[in-house]
Amino acid sequence: MPYSELMVKPMREDMTRMGVKELKSVAEVDEALGAGEGTVLVFVNSVCGCAAGAARPALAEALRHGTRPRHLYTVFAGQDLDAAGRARSYFAEYQPSSPSIALLRDGEVVHFVHRHMIEGRGPEAIAANLVAAFEKYCAEEGVGKREE
């Protein structure tokens, strides 16, 4: 059962403040991910402590890096159920967990950060993992090049 929107509002704002677009419906997810072009990061947000203390700060730190995915999206597991489920269908070979982070390039998953890779780790270590993936998979699109 979803939490009160009042409670999760700051968790949503954590994402939008760093320039990540929320996808809150199946239609929005399909519009964003359906084209399967370029590099796309999908952050599966969560109410749990490892999202607040590790995963969200890690992404914020990683996005300060010059090279990053062209598109940045987030869905909220446990809150926007249909949207989260639809987004997960675009990386269905990976078991659902939250928080988690999928990096796709031309529709294919090239990097995935599972919840178990976030638990017990600080934001710096997770950010380093993301930055390495950005360098490896996003550099061709240009340093810091990103569309809203």
Next chain:
Amino acid sequence: MSGHVFHPGHEELHGVTVVVDGASGRTYVGRYHERVPKGVVMHDVGILDPGSATESRDAWIARQLNFGVKVDHRHFVIPTEEAGTITPLGRFQP
């Protein structure tokens, strides 16, 4: 952040994805919740039963690492007599 627990009052492994070696030879992977007199309470648990498995324990754990834990039970209690060594999944190498 090592050892930091976001829910005050819980055990250190609370919320951590762990591998539990069963005395029966089964292997359990899931989120550790707490230990109670009855056993170890876990969430989102996958179970490898060597009697029916088509892959080795190492291969199965590697698959959980690479593709996430395939959940067989949303909530599961591993009986005390069955629950052996508990290791965070993150300590295994893919």
